[in-house]
Amino acid sequence: MAETAAKRLKTSPVTIGTHNGHFHADEALAVYMLRLLPTYHSSQLVRTRDPALLQTCHTVVDVGGEYDASANRYDHHQRTFDTTFPNRPTKLSSAGLVYMHFGKAIIAQHLGVPEEAKEVDIIWGKIYESFIEALDAHDNGISAYDTKAIKAAGIEKKFSDGGFSLGAMVSRLNPNWNDPTPSDPVEAQKVEDEKFLVASTRMGEEFSRDLDYYTRSWLPARDIVHAAYAKRLEYDPKGRILVFDGQSVPWKDHLYTLEAEEGGEAQVLYVLYPEKPTPDAKWRIQCVPVSKDSFESRKPLPEAWRGFRDEKLDEVAGVIGGVFVHAAGFIGGNKTFDGAKAMTLKSLDL
Incomplete structure (x- = not known):
């Protein structure tokens, strides 16, 4: 069976599987990040919860009940799942899992350096803390603050923030409950998949801007700040x-x-x-x-x-x-x- 799967990969495009139905920021970004890499550049996307169909996919994110990097399975919904990014406390979502395993390759490709380069490791950690971790927390229902402590202190929001977050943005890209739906299930899934791809692109644009900023602006500034800091006693x-x-x-x-x-x-x-x-x-x-x-x-x-x-x-x-x-x-x-x-x-x- 393994030989058959390997033979199929040589003759067919790599397939990424994720769940259908209501989509979220984490799998939207996970799919986008994978497609930045040569292996997945021309990949096909299958959105389903059918275990048999998912079994045929080269890589599966955010569905399937399995986290096994050796098998390219990146789900985080298992009761026993508690994986976090190195030296960070937040439980990973599918975005965090994909970034943890593929982020260095994405950054190295962007910089044109080996994955082992020091600057790759610096940016890998920085982008997780500044961008990915908030998505992991949002998808896992983790607040940025201790809600009990805030309530005990009597602190209340002064105004509504209107859901101005990437997670909320992706949520709004889902079909509305009363949108017309094609009667043909295949056509209905196609419409939903098109909306998911819009969400994946939107998430990817933000990720790519962050990646570009930290590689082309933030990192070069590091040595300049270090030099200025060394001269501050003057x-x-x-x-x-x-x-x-x-x-x-x-x-x-x-x-x-x-x-x-x-x-x-x-x-x-x-x-x-x-x-x-x-x-x-x-x-x-x-x-x-x-x-x-x-x-x-x-x-x-x-x-x-x-x-x-x-x-x-x-x-x-x-x-x-x-x-x-x-x-x-x-x-x-x-x-x-x-x-x-x-x-x-x-x-x-x-």
Whole structure:
């Protein structure tokens, strides 16, 4: 039987199986990720819950009650399933399973390097934490917060977020309960499959944007942030000022990681960078948030400066060349680097 299956694979396109009916973000993305790889590039898709049909598929995701990577079976609905991504706590969905096993190959292919390359491993972990893990949690009904603790604290949402998540987006792509359905079961399945492919493409577009960002922007910025971090004592004896000489890069993730690795008490409070990579560029002063997604700064620019511009800012700050300080105090600017540095040093003492 195994020989027959192997012979069939040589003469037929590889087939990916997943369940029919209501579709979700995890299997939509799982199918898309597989199809990025040469083995699956021209694969056929079978959406069914028929065990006999699934048995004929080369790879099965999100259905079948089996997780066995050696057999290309990636379901997570078994009662005994508790697999997580390395060093992460969230139970995997089919997206997480496919990414865990095939993500490095996808990243290496995108970068044009071997899977064993250090940068592949760095991005593999980063994309899981920033993108895939939220899908795993959504599909497994895991909240980002301790719901009991939130209730006990009396915290309530200030407004409805409207389901603005990738999982909710895919859910809305499913057929409505009262949409016309072809009477022919084959035609009805075809209509449903077409909607699934729209969802898979939408999920894939977001994944591909993330992959492109982390390989082409985030990763190259890493060395630049490391170099700036190593020079921070040149601007302040306590290392509270980070300066980018050429232009700003995505720095928050890298800065927080460096600080955590170093484990010191001193934190960077301000980041200085030119608005554009030219000698006459104005300079920005950006306050470091308490966390990546926080609107609260570790040390905002002084309250007395906020909301002022130009000559009036020069007057209240006592530094020539001021451009502005935002009313919320999280960012400001000066016409020159020396002016931005002087504003920052004054702010440290206020």
